[in-house]
Amino acid sequence: MTRLDLFGGVFLTTFGLFMIFVAIPMGTEDGMYYGLPPTFFPTLLASGLTLCAAGLTVQSVFRMMAGRTGDAVPISRWNLLMFALLVAVIFAGVVLLDIFGLVIGAPLLIATLMVILGDRSPLRIVLTSVLPVAAFYYLALHILHTPVP
Structure with missing residues:
Protein backbone atom coordinates (compact mmCIF):
# COMPACT_ATOMS: atom_id res chain seq x y z
CA MET A 1 0.00 0.00 0.00
CA PRO A 74 -8.72 -7.08 0.36
CA ILE A 75 -11.90 -5.40 -0.77
CA SER A 76 -14.93 -7.64 -0.47
CA ARG A 77 -18.12 -7.50 -2.48
CA TRP A 78 -19.89 -6.14 0.63
CA ASN A 79 -17.42 -3.23 0.81
CA LEU A 80 -18.04 -2.40 -2.85
CA LEU A 81 -21.82 -2.55 -2.40
CA MET A 82 -21.68 -0.30 0.66
CA PHE A 83 -19.46 2.13 -1.24
CA ALA A 84 -21.91 2.17 -4.16
CA LEU A 85 -24.83 2.71 -1.76
CA LEU A 86 -23.08 5.61 -0.02
CA VAL A 87 -22.18 7.21 -3.36
CA ALA A 88 -25.82 6.92 -4.47
CA VAL A 89 -27.07 8.40 -1.18
CA ILE A 90 -24.62 11.30 -1.41
CA PHE A 91 -25.63 11.94 -5.02
CA ALA A 92 -29.30 11.92 -4.00
CA GLY A 93 -28.40 14.29 -1.14
CA VAL A 94 -26.78 16.71 -3.57
CA VAL A 95 -29.94 16.61 -5.68
CA LEU A 96 -32.00 17.28 -2.53
CA LEU A 97 -29.73 20.20 -1.67
CA ASP A 98 -30.27 21.61 -5.13
CA ILE A 99 -34.05 21.22 -4.99
CA PHE A 100 -34.84 22.08 -1.35
CA GLY A 101 -31.81 24.11 -0.32
CA LEU A 102 -29.40 23.80 2.57
CA VAL A 103 -31.86 24.01 5.45
CA ILE A 104 -33.82 20.90 4.43
CA GLY A 105 -31.38 18.97 2.23
CA ALA A 106 -28.30 18.94 4.48
CA PRO A 107 -29.98 17.57 7.64
CA LEU A 108 -31.70 14.88 5.57
CA LEU A 109 -28.41 13.86 3.98
CA ILE A 110 -26.56 13.77 7.31
CA ALA A 111 -29.34 11.83 9.05
CA THR A 112 -29.58 9.31 6.19
CA LEU A 113 -25.83 8.69 6.24
CA MET A 114 -25.88 8.24 10.02
CA VAL A 115 -28.66 5.65 9.80
CA ILE A 116 -26.91 3.76 6.98
CA LEU A 117 -23.65 3.75 8.94
CA GLY A 118 -25.38 2.20 11.94
CA ASP A 119 -26.40 4.96 14.35
CA ARG A 120 -29.77 4.20 15.92
CA SER A 121 -30.15 6.91 18.57
CA PRO A 122 -32.87 9.33 17.39
CA LEU A 123 -31.68 12.12 19.66
CA ARG A 124 -28.09 11.87 18.44
CA ILE A 125 -29.23 11.69 14.79
CA VAL A 126 -31.42 14.78 15.12
CA LEU A 127 -28.84 16.80 17.02
CA THR A 128 -25.97 15.82 14.73
CA SER A 129 -27.91 16.54 11.57
CA VAL A 130 -29.60 19.79 12.63
CA LEU A 131 -27.12 21.66 14.87
CA PRO A 132 -24.14 21.86 12.46
CA VAL A 133 -26.39 23.01 9.62
CA ALA A 134 -27.99 25.64 11.85
CA ALA A 135 -24.57 26.80 13.05
CA PHE A 136 -23.25 27.00 9.49
CA TYR A 137 -26.36 28.85 8.32
CA TYR A 138 -26.07 31.38 11.16
CA LEU A 139 -22.32 31.81 10.59
CA ALA A 140 -22.71 32.31 6.85
CA LEU A 141 -25.67 34.69 7.01
CA HIS A 142 -25.08 36.76 10.12
CA ILE A 143 -21.32 36.74 10.65
CA LEU A 144 -19.79 36.31 7.18
CA HIS A 145 -22.68 38.09 5.41
CA THR A 146 -22.61 35.47 2.66
CA PRO A 147 -25.80 34.44 0.86
CA VAL A 148 -26.73 30.79 1.41
CA PRO A 149 -29.08 28.88 -0.92
Missing part, protein backbone atom coordinates in the same frame (compact mmCIF):
# COMPACT_ATOMS: atom_id res chain seq x y z
CA THR A 2 2.93 2.36 0.49
CA ARG A 3 3.58 2.73 -3.26
CA LEU A 4 -0.12 3.26 -3.91
CA ASP A 5 -0.23 5.82 -1.10
CA LEU A 6 2.75 7.58 -2.66
CA PHE A 7 1.17 7.69 -6.11
CA GLY A 8 -2.17 8.79 -4.67
CA GLY A 9 -0.53 11.48 -2.55
CA VAL A 10 1.49 12.86 -5.46
CA PHE A 11 -1.57 12.83 -7.75
CA LEU A 12 -3.84 14.53 -5.21
CA THR A 13 -1.17 17.10 -4.31
CA THR A 14 -0.74 17.94 -7.99
CA PHE A 15 -4.51 18.08 -8.47
CA GLY A 16 -4.91 20.36 -5.43
CA LEU A 17 -2.21 22.73 -6.66
CA PHE A 18 -3.85 22.79 -10.09
CA MET A 19 -7.19 23.65 -8.47
CA ILE A 20 -5.69 26.41 -6.30
CA PHE A 21 -3.59 28.14 -8.95
CA VAL A 22 -5.41 27.41 -12.23
CA ALA A 23 -8.96 26.05 -12.08
CA ILE A 24 -10.43 28.11 -9.23
CA PRO A 25 -9.05 31.50 -10.38
CA MET A 26 -10.12 30.82 -13.98
CA GLY A 27 -13.54 29.46 -13.05
CA THR A 28 -14.73 32.29 -10.82
CA GLU A 29 -15.43 35.92 -11.43
CA ASP A 30 -15.09 38.86 -9.09
CA GLY A 31 -18.12 38.98 -6.87
CA MET A 32 -20.52 41.88 -6.66
CA TYR A 33 -21.39 41.02 -3.07
CA TYR A 34 -19.75 42.36 0.03
CA GLY A 35 -17.97 39.96 2.31
CA LEU A 36 -15.73 37.12 1.22
CA PRO A 37 -14.67 36.74 -2.42
CA PRO A 38 -16.20 33.85 -4.38
CA THR A 39 -12.83 32.09 -4.54
CA PHE A 40 -12.43 31.86 -0.75
CA PHE A 41 -14.31 28.64 0.06
CA PRO A 42 -13.13 26.63 -2.98
CA THR A 43 -9.54 27.70 -2.33
CA LEU A 44 -9.88 26.81 1.36
CA LEU A 45 -11.17 23.32 0.53
CA ALA A 46 -8.53 22.77 -2.17
CA SER A 47 -5.83 23.89 0.28
CA GLY A 48 -7.05 21.37 2.85
CA LEU A 49 -7.00 18.62 0.22
CA THR A 50 -3.50 19.62 -0.86
CA LEU A 51 -2.16 19.65 2.70
CA CYS A 52 -3.62 16.22 3.46
CA ALA A 53 -2.27 14.81 0.19
CA ALA A 54 1.17 16.28 0.85
CA GLY A 55 1.11 14.68 4.31
CA LEU A 56 0.22 11.33 2.75
CA THR A 57 3.10 11.72 0.30
CA VAL A 58 5.61 12.54 3.04
CA GLN A 59 4.38 9.67 5.22
CA SER A 60 4.68 7.25 2.29
CA VAL A 61 8.22 8.40 1.52
CA PHE A 62 9.28 7.92 5.16
CA ARG A 63 7.72 4.45 5.26
CA MET A 64 9.45 3.45 2.03
CA MET A 65 12.79 4.76 3.32
CA ALA A 66 12.33 2.71 6.50
CA GLY A 67 11.63 -0.38 4.41
CA ARG A 68 8.10 -0.86 5.73
CA THR A 69 5.36 -1.83 3.34
CA GLY A 70 1.75 -2.02 4.30
CA ASP A 71 -0.36 -5.11 3.83
CA ALA A 72 -2.86 -4.96 1.02
CA VAL A 73 -6.39 -4.88 2.40
